[in-house]
Amino acid sequence: MSSSVFDAYERYRGPEFRRVLAAARRSLERNGGEITGSIGLANPTTDERNAIIGITGAYRSADVRRISLPLAELDQNVRNVTGTSLRVLIERIGPPLRFRADERSVLEQAREKLLSEGEASPLHTDHPWYKEWLTGLASDGTLTGLINKQNTRLFSQAIRVLEYLCTRPSGSPPVMLPALADATTGDTKALNPGQSSLPSIVLRALATARRIPLPTGAEARRELWDAFDVIVDDLASxxxxxxxxxxxxxxxxxxxxxxxxxxxxxxxxxxxxxxxxxxxxxxxxxxxxxxxxxxxxxxxxxxxxxxxxxxxxxxxxxxxxxxxxxxxxxxxxxxxxxxxxxxxxxxxxxxxxxxxxxxxxxxxxxxxxxxxxxxxxxxxxxxxxxxxxxxxxxxxxxxxxxxxxxxxxxxxxxxxxxxxxxxxxxxxx
Structure with a gap:
């Protein structure tokens, strides 16, 4: 990038353009990058008001409470000064634009993939509570949170834990919590409280199966594990x-x-x-x-x-x-x-x-x-x-x-x- 173009970009890094470009970013992300409509600035400072007057050529009095700026006029101003578009300017200043519609599409695809994985478990056919649990995770944002945090493996691990517990032969001896975690996740500490959201996701399913509220206290959680023959701390209790x-x-x-x-x-x-x-x-x-x-x-x-x-x-x-x-x-x-x-x-x-x-x-x-x-x-x-x-x-x-x-x-x-x-x-x- 030539020094003259760099200097032109620097012009828009000043405080008088900070809120203007933030509003423009939100509009572009909301509308898939299209230059459409206007942005508004409430209670503009003197520098902001003068900057917008410079862009539009239209005078605004000092006591104005809100200024509207057509996005097309801002885009044209940027092109005149830098030789590039408003979208390029915003991405140069950073961070990159995030188009909401595209992200929603990707998120929906990821959610559908997780739901398909959950529905493929034999528990989905055999246990009505499992369907209820799966529906709850999808409707309350839990699956979305796992996707956004790139922790979808926790969902897969939760299913393996539930399958282990629900398909054990009748009369099997109780299993210690670390042994259960190791058998289903490869990590003996994976089901310990505070390690991740995995214990809460699993306990939510077990509480649904028992038709009780999700337990909050340590003893109540131990009791719920024990109801499924999982021993958390057999010496403290x-x-x-x-x-x-x-x-x-x-x-x-x-x-x-x-x-x-x-x-x-x-x-x-x-x-x-x-x-x-x-x-x-x-x-x-x-x-x-x-x-x-x-x-x-x-x-x-x-x-x-x-x-x-x-x-x-x-x-x-x-x-x-x-x-x-x-x-x-x-x-x-x-x-x-x-x-x-x-x-x-x-x-x-x-x-x-x-x-x-x-x-x-x-x-x-x-x-x-x-x-x-x-x-x-x-x-x-x-x-x-x-x-x-x-x-x-x-x-x-x-x-x-x-x-x-x-x-x-x-x-x-x-x-x-x-x-x-x-x-x-x-x-x-």
Whole structure:
């Protein structure tokens, strides 16, 4: 490029042309490079107004709020000064023009290619939830985002993970998350949170298959993986129990021994997976607070009924043990906090395991109000209490929480009765 042409281009690099050329770029990209229509400049500076007067030859007063400039006149001005077109000038200054229509066409082709890949999976024929998942990825911009970030391989990997999980032979042992990642992507860390969007895409499919919302917390994600026999962290997930004898090599022996001495025992998910047990108990109580279980161990000893503890939020290990108990014919009787998260947990355990609320009625709540001195205000969204609708009404009326440890005396008093009477009074009482 000659120095005279270079100097001519430099003229348009000044601040008085910056917004003019930016508006011209947007018009060209929108219209496939065609010189058509006008561009507008709001609240022009003095230098911008003078530059446009110089291009059009038409005077604009100093108090003008908006100036229109026909693109053809700007193009002609550029040709007169530089000998090249407006389009060439803009690309010389950079970056290159991006024509939206062409990009949309390329994007649509890429989306169709991904959808075709998804529809080619045998899961598309065999599982309605898979179709729902695929449609959701296409409609909410997930596929577009993968294309724009050049991460479409994540979609292919997600399909391989789902095919692996859904086509495993019945009765296959659980698989560790790193082993699953290695088998489907070649990278043992590919399904770890934070590595990429791959774990979220896969979990979204698994949540769709289970007809539940996409989990947000770490424990909820571990539980969803576990529902498909994928173990995320089998040592961190654990459940606290008391007087819960079981049969089975190793873990069953330890639990039976712990029950003989009324020793609280933490069971890890690793133990439940690697040392299978059978729990043959007609009735198991569930409490929310470990302090309650600790008091039962210390004050009732072997006279306490079998207990498992949710420890605030049920873990994956808790859910696996609860399923074992129910599948073995046992009943779960649950007591928790009289606050909205505690009521929500009660509803979840009823829905999942047919658990029966125990001492979780309106009368129990009102008794707790009379003895509880904490006076903590209720927080969060009110929940229904189908087993005793008057409970929800009473809680909304009094707007106070009653925590389980505050009513532990009443729980232990009933647990301390002869074993034959355990469970005779549940539901409202």
């Amino acid at each position: 654990r459940v606290l129990v008391l007087n819960l004898p079981a049969t089975g090599r190793g873990l069953g022996e330890w639990l039976t021994g712990a029950a003989r001495y009324a020793t609280p025992f933490h069971i890890t998910l690793h133990q439940l997976v690697t040392l299978p047990i059978t729990v043959d108990l007609p009735l198991v109580y569930v409490c929310e607070n470990p302090a309650v279980l600790r008091r039962a161990a210390g004050e009732l000893g072997t006279g306490s009924p079998p207990l498992i503890c949710a420890e605030g939020r049920p873990s994956t290990a808790f859910h696996r043990l609860a399923r074992l108990i129910v599948n073995g014919g046992g009943r779960l009787l649950y007591h928790g906090d009289f606050d909205w998260p505690g009521i929500d947990m009660t509803n979840q355990l009823i829905a999942r395991y047919g658990a029966e609320p125990w001492r979780m009625g309106a009368e129990d709540y009102l008794d707790g109000l009379r003895t509880d001195e904490d006076h903590v205000a209720l927080a969060g969204k009110a929940r229904s209490t189908s087993w005793d609708p008057s409970l929800s009404t009473a809680m909304q009326e009094h707007q106070r929480a009653v925590y389980e440890e505050g009513v532990a005396d009443a729980l232990l008093a009933e647990w301390g009765e002869p074993h034959g009477r355990h469970g005779d009074r549940h539901g409202d009482r």
